[in-house]
Amino acid sequence: MAEKKLMKGNEAIAEAAVRAGCRFYAGYPITPQNEIPEYMSWRLAEVGGHFVQSESEVAAINMVFGSAGAGGRAMTSSSSPGISLKQEGISYICGAEIPCVIINMVRSGPGLGGIQPAQCDYFQATKGGGHGDYRMLVYAPSSVQECVDLMYTSFDKAEKYRLPVMILGDGMLGQIMEAVSLPPMRDLNTIPKKKWATTGEGFGDTRRIINSLYIVPDELEAMNIKLQNIYDSMAVNETLVEEYLVDDADIILTAYGTVGRIAKSAVDILREQGVKAGLIRPITVYPFPTASFQKAASGKAKEFLAIELSMGQYIEDVKLSVEGKKPVRFFGRSGGNIMSPEDIVAFVTKENK
């Protein structure tokens, strides 16, 4: 096994991206993800890549558009207000079917909001975000190691489906330090060539055009159907979930990202107290692990508790998956406040009395 390194989530994501073959990064400073551009600024230079501190979030995502459209492995990162600004570009990227990776280390909103951890961009990340009918593959890692592992394969997934992959973290995940094993440096020659990329050789019949403009309604509808088919196949092949002590659980706690691991500790405490609790932690929040919820809802579970650092976004997907078979209750904090495992336990035991 590779030697372990103690790394912040932000730095680990940056290093994993480089090792995955990322050779272009553009971004704009915003707390709490500044370690990513800072790391990329010197690290990409070491491996012959390019870093641009762009004039704006908008420019950054469009630089990624250009670089990834030319066939490179390109990414950007930001936090909530910055991701809002990138939405135009993300929509174009989806329309033009360009694979790339976007990191969102979520902070609390709305507006300028605060800089402390939150999950309030759930709808934006999982339901489209910008204009038009599109989705992304959205990973929600809960640990620094999971950041590294998901980041490392995210370019492969993006290229397989020709769409952007979002890594949805939060300020906590970006700042936390944990010991990680880093994967080996990817040999760029092993990355499949992209016939559609504008590598400059195109001429006449071999021209490549990166474009999201479809003036003829039938052609645009066909394009949208094609995208939906991609999302359907992604749901079959890419859905990831962690289930913990679910089979005999009376109450299923469910949360994603860092809150997922806080909820896991709550499950352990509840079990010690004799409450049969379990956890469903989506690792992909789009596609959503609906099957895990359906199975639990049809089984022994008496109720679900959706736990999130937002005011009732994640719970909507939980309810859609549970399909009314069992009650789904809500426990959330917001504004940058974070619940402790003990807070969750107190909520569960109080509500159950």
Next chain:
Amino acid sequence: MEKLIVAGFGGQGVLSLGQMIAYAAMYEDKAVTWLPSYGPEMRGGTANCSVIVDDVSVASPIIANPDCLIAMNKPSLDKFVDKVKKGGLILVNSSLISDKVARDDVTIIYIDANEIAHKIGNDKASNLVVLGVYIKASGLFEKDVMLSTIAKVFAAKPKFIPSNQAAFLAGYEM
């Protein structure tokens, strides 16, 4: 499992104190999380970090009730003193905190950390003095583990290794 909160002014080395424990945990093949406060509060106000060390894995990095609080200044003590769990440990930097802790259900150690650091000629190392006291009191790691951790962490700046090890030992042997 050991849950520790280290808190103080920005600039007192509270984050690096916590990191030193995190590095030691990693070198000892333990699971560890180090979670800092961040943002404007770092600039002049209080900074803190939560460190959890466990044998296999750490789920929640959030600490409601720490086993140990290291308070390097008065606001930090006030903020966290009541959260330390019964039977826990509170280390108080008495160089900056004149109050006595009004709890009788925890172990309290007062450390004149700034003065000790000054005496050994390393004013900046009061955090490592406190680290020494903490390691001795908690028994979390062997002394030699910490000495080698300090050496590894400062490997790029070897001239700082002896003085920082000396600060650690001054606390450990207090």
Next chain:
Amino acid sequence: MSIVFEKTSFLTDTSMHYCPGCTHGIAHRLVAEALEELGVKGHVVGVAPVGCAVFAYNYFNCDMQQAAHGRAPAVATGIKLTDPDNIVFAYQGDGDLASIGIAEIIHAATRGTNITVIFINNAIYGMTGGQMAPTTLIGQKATTCVYGRNAETNGNPIKVCELLATLTGPSYIERVSLGDVKSVKQAKKAVLKAFQNQIDGKGFSFVEMLSSCPTNWHMTPTQATSFVSNEMQNMFPLGVFKEVE
């Protein structure tokens, strides 16, 4: 029989959608001829804007990307840094470049990114139907300034070459006109230089072309070219604004 004249191979056979009398066709041709003459076939990526030239990807016979409104310089930056050996150009209109994309063009210029930007200034939003552009002349009528542009209520036109020439980054900035044959010949020289600079690694090169829009100006093509050569040139003087040897 010998061939005495041929369409440049850097334009496709697709019929252009531009209005009669529009100078986009000339501008396209100048760019395409320059690329052909410089022998860079197989190493070119162009970036189309939003606006009348949005379909430029159908006309230039090379790899193309179509950018969001105003973002062509950012997209071109990403392409160029990914394949530095390719010749990368952005082709943009005045609303795209001087209004919604003013930040992107200024920062690509100040970074000195080694790309070539062709800026079509026809003082109007063409594709959307004749609204006021950032370069619309004082007094000139548009659908959003029906009594003519008034500095007090509509602000003043932006002179992009003069603005960019204040920056250290660019290597070459010239304004040319497509209003008459002599000017078009000069425009060709400017385009050639702007691409040659990129080949030579000199950095950011920029050619503004004063262009006509008979449809939205409500003029005949000849009235329109006359407007370019007179009114527009009075406001936007021709010449080289910056050239680093």
